[in-house]
Amino acid sequence: MLGLPGHVTACLFDLDGVLTQTARVHNAAWTRTFDDFLRQRAAASGEPFQPFDPGPDYNRYVDGRPRADGVRSFLASRKIVLPEGTPDDPPEAETVNGLGNRKNVLLLQRLRDSGVEVYPGSVHYLKAATAAGLRRAVVTASANGAEVVAAAGLASLLEARVDGLVARDQGLRGKPHPDTFLAGAKLLGVDPAQAAVFEDALSGVAAGRAGGFGYVIGVDRVGQADELLAHGADRVVKDLADLLDIAEPLTPAARNSAAHHSAAERDPA
Structure with missing residues (x-):
């Protein structure tokens, strides 16, 4: 129902561009x-x-x-x-x-x-993940993470937060290094292989791949699906609500297959 592999028990969400329209x-x-x-x-x-x-x-x-x-x-x-x-x-x-x-x-x-606007599809997905019993944390480079989460009304849907202030205090390297996502998984008490990373930034997707996380979902808000896949996303969607739909979101294999069929349609020979 959530578009995630069965081994995933936790979700690590980037903030800006994934949950909020900041x-x-x-x-x-x-x-x-x-x-x-x-x-x-x-x-x-x-x-x-x-x-x-x-x-x-x-x-x-x-x-x-x-x-x-x-x-x-x-x-x-x-x-x-x-x-x-x-x-x-x-x-x-x-x-x-x-x-x-x-x-x-x-x-x-x-x-x-x-003010702070949220993506309605992301709020819907957060509520579905909460109802399904998945652990949930926000991982952001922003030093204003706490304020943005509170202003967006998302605090009750997130169990833990790793932001720019936490990273500075703990000496965590920023994305594309996986340090902050690893810290988020640790706060939730799960192994990286059990966690899915949700990112719209190329550096964030690269961080998810570098950390050995169980699944990396690229959120394409600006038309960079190919780049997200190239940086290590397992799947790319336009919005988190797409993961709740019946249709399968874009994967590298699906993208290559679609490109092959498109070429065949253009050139039947």
């Missing part, structure tokens, strides 16, 4: 942060301004990663190096942590202004 808010905050930084840098150097791309740049370098890792990864793509600073750097500091904190100020402002 991924678009994160994206907007990152875009504003990086564009302001890049525009100022271009004006000072006389080089052309090349804006942050909220599509490929966000998905490849930022999505699913801890703030500092996202800053570092994107700047490296532009061959820009900043001092690391510390997590307590003020938002105006020209450091990796300062830039990340600048983004967080914008994010919190946007969340206050627009």
